[in-house]
Amino acid sequence: MMERQAGVALWRQIADRMRLAINNGDFDETGMMPPETVLAARFGVNRHTVRSALASLAEEDIVQPMQGIGTRILRSRHLRFPIGRRTRLSQGLGAQARELEGLLLEAACEAAPQAVTDALTLAPGTACVRLETVHSADGRPVSRSTSFFPASRFAGIDAAYRRSGSITAALRAFGVSDYLRKSTEISAVHAEGDDMQRLRLSPGAIVLTATAVNTDLADVPVQYARTRFPADRIKLTVEPES
Amino acid sequence: MMERQAGVALWRQIADRMRLAINNGDFDETGMMPPETVLAARFGVNRHTVRSALASLAEEDIVQPMQGIGTRILRSRHLRFPIGRRTRLSQGLGAQARELEGLLLEAACEAAPQAVTDALTLAPGTACVRLETVHSADGRPVSRSTSFFPASRFAGIDAAYRRSGSITAALRAFGVSDYLRKSTEISAVHAEGDDMQRLRLSPGAIVLTATAVNTDLADVPVQYARTRFPADRIKLTVEPES
């Protein structure tokens, strides 16, 4: 039935499937999880194993166990983040959350890695401003970004970002009235280290990674960004649009 | 150092990181993995643990251990699958593999799930033709698709697909000369059941899931498809185009 002895604990596999079912709205009628004994029978495992899985979901604030009553579902549903010609981080999630918050974790000016200079068509080792940010929707972290801007043109953009809390506004302060998404590359990996902490994920959680290059209206690259989204909280959508 | 009691065995976490490093081209210069003792030191674990991780990668045909010499890297690099206005499964991967093969696993005509009828703007429970396919590049499975076509318009499209091995050709046989990608939704989950077998993945492996709706030139929905890509073999790219 379910894979054992594969390097992934049974309780975690079950936690994954339950999280998915919750996000899929499978229990929306009652707002409660089925009883542990029922879940154990459904997955063909011991009740203890189901309890471990539920404890893991409770840790993530997805469910709340209540003795004598059952296990309540606290959160469900994905947010959608649209990727298109004019992709803006804050704007994309705008209507889907009551409160959206951006936080600048770190800013530095340094020689950029080769992947960055290649994408921005800069000479290898060119200095760039690097911004590390996290965005939260209704108190839940939903994205973690690492951005690079050519330092020659955008020195001090970190201060502009700090003032406005917006990349769009910060770029405008440097004369970039508008910018377009040139390319986006999407992959997915298991969460690691800093991302796990910042996005409040448990080990084994999946992050969607979008690597993007933005250009100004003259088609000159202005930003290279790698944004990580928790796959259980965000879906990416691609909308054909001008 | 690395997370314990996390539901994911250390050797699997390390296998994940090594697979990522290999795909990232970190060992391209030599084409060999560093010695086990070096890897053990780098990850801060016992050599046995590294050996378990390497055994797992060998099982996936990613590396090949050779007595007295070292561990050779067999495969690396991602394929890129472009998503755009005119997304075609075979065409997208065309130039990146020597040999591309599509296989029809199953065809059926049945009442479609609600998610499908909603997306295709059909009445709930409308009959659809369902096609289950796998695509392989150079002998490696790279995608697993489930497609739905309204049965009233496309009855027998399975035969057309069987003849041509192409959705584009099969649709053309039904008078759809061209079709466009209306929407795409991307998420990522752990591989399960049938997908694990068909894509030859190990448990805990990540699959990128693209759910798409295609319409004909009159903007009438013709196809609903859910395609699963192994995240360690495929990256999705979003290209703004005409």
Place this chain on the structure above:
DNA sequence: CGTTATTTGTTCGTATGTATC
């Protein structure tokens, strides 16, 4: 009001897998 059924919470014990030395 107490009784009963349901449901989560806890404690034993045992066997196997994981990781180190």
Place this chain on the structure above:
DNA sequence: TGATACATACGAACAAATAAC
């Protein structure tokens, strides 16, 4: 290779809280 410590999974209870009668 064997010894050791801990995590995982199962099984069989029993305790505690809640709801319905």
